Amino acid sequence: MAMAAWKRAGVCLTAAAVVVGLAGCQDGDGGGSKKKAGASSGSAAQSRTEAAEVLQAAFKKTSEAKSSKVRMTIETSGAAAQGGTMEMSGVQGWDPAVMDVTMKGGGFAAAGPGAPEQMRVIMLDGVMYMDMGAEQAAEMDGKRWVKMDFKALADATGDPKIQKQMTGGLENMNQDPAQQLALLLESPSLKHVGPEKVDGVEAQHYKGTLSFEEMIDANTSFDLLSKEERDELVATAEKSGMKGYDTEIWVNEDDLPVKMVVGMTMAQGTTKMTSHFSDYGAKVEVEAPPAGETFDFMEMLEELQSLGAGGTA
Template identity: 30%
Template sequence: MSGQHKRIGIGAGVVALAALAMAGCSSHGGSSAAPAPGTGSQGDGAAIALVADAMDQAGKADTVKITGTMVTTGQSAMTADLSAQEQYSPSLEMSMSIGADGQNISDVLVGSTIYLQYPGLSTLTEGKPWAKIDLDKAGGSAGSLSTILSQAKNYDPTTQLSALLATGDVSEVGQETVDGRQATHYSGTLTSAQVLALGSSQAHLTADQVAQLQSEFKAAGIKSEAIDLWVAADKLPVEIKIAQQASTTSVKMDMHLSDWGAKVNIGAPPADQVFDLTGKLGSIGMGG
């Protein structure tokens, strides 16, 4: 496998893992009350209240299973099919299979350690099928990977939905069928101006969440983010789409959500199948 494919394999897997974590529908902290009249100018109060209720229901589940797709354009162009299970409370743990760039990649996130498996990895791991990167030990050699996953682990996955509720830009589209279930479709759009105008005190966001959302929009040059959400009769989300437009890139995600609250089996691979790649990140071009 060429050095370029080494970078694509590891980078694509970790970025997809982090992006998926940020796109989930768990809910931690913040009030579930709808914004006061007049906080937003585009949405309707009933839709806002119903979406807030769905977020609360999802937040009580603690686990979810996800399948979907992610397409990015620009310098990090990638098309990926995703299948994952996530525990988002009391701590974030995930396992995911990704089909991207003609490769099949498996990722597991447990604590601060990422485990990766994909074809050709054995050239870096002395023949072992799994590599691990311990971000606590990697320090600066992990480069942007450490930053990405740090954000994912400290980021409430409902922040974008919460920001929509805070700005009041949520509307009901209508009744549709998702995965054989009747669901209500809601939509809204976050603009850079709306996000940067958010104050530190919001109905659905903590001050830290506001700061991180604003930092994300600034750092990535995000201009707008369109969000579509489908909620079933049990008040749990069954699909979420996010279309993010930045200065030089775009990201589109379509995630189908199921098995809320069901037991998930997430754990590190057997130790004898794992090679510690943490100390080799710089030598394979991961530092940037």
């Protein structure tokens, strides 16, 4: 085949890492700030209070909107940059969580010759569908879509810890701007930067920083873990050089986010995610691909096992 089974799997995992991995970074508590920031005084405290009031209003408006168009760029530097820059654009919905986007970038090229230059990705009911293109369909009896059911994958591992981590974030698998607002509200350093124009729209710029441990405390997906598991996760992050999350949000006059930037620093490099949002309330009609055109990722894993570690299809 023009694309070996392991290359197809690599492309799928690249797409999944972008959608699911980033969702974990963007998961707030789903209801605004859970705790008060650390002690501060004077104008700094007043500034944070005023910023929090604006973002609370933005959280409410964004939650009610339930959908938007999104355009995202993920940039990496250092050793983490081997996958290159990834771009994603399309429509998304939250409550319920759905997504229909097109992804492209260096991460796919890393899978080798025959990998698609871009890929359409659909998220629906906790399942991710990836369009591998016409070439894939010709090689797989007309099946161009790969289906990745995360709950099924979690169950297949037989590892309770992995199951908790994977299924705990199922409802957050799209880049929900309301959740990022909730997370930023937890930042003790939250502040108002000032007015700026974004995509031709007047907006107010806010920013804040969360340590990895503060992010864990604010993220309800990690409530499924025991104290020992949480401590282990924090220790692992510290060993990897994870410094925390720097978040910036621009809110327009309608109390809706028009741009978000999330930066992460680790020992192997940095990651910066820049998202632009528009058309809040846009109609999102997402349907799963026909079953006859779909190939299950679990079957792909079985195929890889039959081929062996170095096999080609």
